Amino acid sequence: MECMEEGYLAKIVCGDGTKEIKVGEIIAITVEEEGDIEKFKDYKASSSAAAPAESKPQSEPVEPKEEKKEVSKAPEPTATKTEESSQSGDRLFSSPVARKLAEDNNVPLSSLKGTGPDGRILKADIEDYLSSAAKGSKKEAAAAPGLGYVDLPNTQIRKVTANRLLQSKQTIPHYYLTVDSRVDKLIKLRSELNPMQDASGGKKISINDLVIKAAALALRKVPACNSSWMNDFIRQYHNVNINVAVQTEHGLFVPVVRDADKKGLATIADEVKQLASRAKDNSLKPEDYEGGTFTVSNLGGPFGIKQFCAIVNPPQSAILAIGSAEKRVIPGAAEGQYEIGSFMSATLSCDHRVIDGAMGAEWLKAFKGYLEDPTTMLL
Missing domain, CATH: 4.10.320.10 (E3-binding domain)
Known part of the structure; x- marks a missing residue:
């Protein structure tokens, strides 16, 4: 016989030739386990097991006690539960x-x-x-209900920045070099120069101004890092124009200090402060940020970031990320002696198409030299 479930035929209740079988009447019993077949050997269907085809909602008829007792000894028929x-x-x-x-x-x-x-x-x-x-x-x-939110329209500078950074990460093969420089002498030089600036009515010189000057001089010493990838050739610039990243409420601006390698620290300090002020007022002109050949981004002084990796600003081939200065205990001059020194982290992000690893390392070595012996920047 055909069955819609897998199992074993344990008992045939209505054999071949049986007539007038009612709807719902038990005709056979199937079990899932072969060992259960024997339990239905003497099974007899009750007269009330078949539900009438047309019955009114009434309480179920009570089966005879004898059959209840008999059926309780074996599992209920799987086909009729x-x-x-x-x-x-x-x-x-x-x-x-x-x-x-x-x-x-x-x-x-x-x-x-x-x-x-x-x-x-x-x-x-x-x-x-x-x-x-x-x-x-x-x-x-x-x-x-989802999270509450507000949609902030993108400013034009935000769109430009987003497109340029996306282009940079998608098309420029970045690599990163990091060096720690001891800046005790740099801090001391700044403390000696600022009183003279105050006396002459000039702007105070910041650590970032000294970093810009050191980066510009290092580019003059290693001009291969002052270049751009032009597909069929590499363009090496004669001018050292340093873009300085300035974060404002209007977005990120990168105004440029032109010919920074040829300018004194006082001039650089004055220009950077003027450019930063115009950036915050959203009054920069295109000529204030166009034509840069290298970028400096400093999150150390303003935000206390120890070290980070910046994204190259195309079409430039390198960007310098400056972290904050921190004091460290280091070995002293004599054995068993120790001293405290201030160290600053600098990470150079490079376009590997233009600047090979050794070339980037050479530039960082020159930059580190100027920071650790800053008087050489005044010569």
């Missing part, structure tokens, strides 16, 4: 696999409409129910 409907009182027929799946997933059989013969609930019906429930949960999750 029913679930009571909490609403209609009608019997629900389901396969053993469907019942097990429903039980494991807390699926109420009374809420399902079976697609098997005579409305029998099958495994596929349970799976469809679970699938629909999962989709419903996803829809509810999607409809849940």
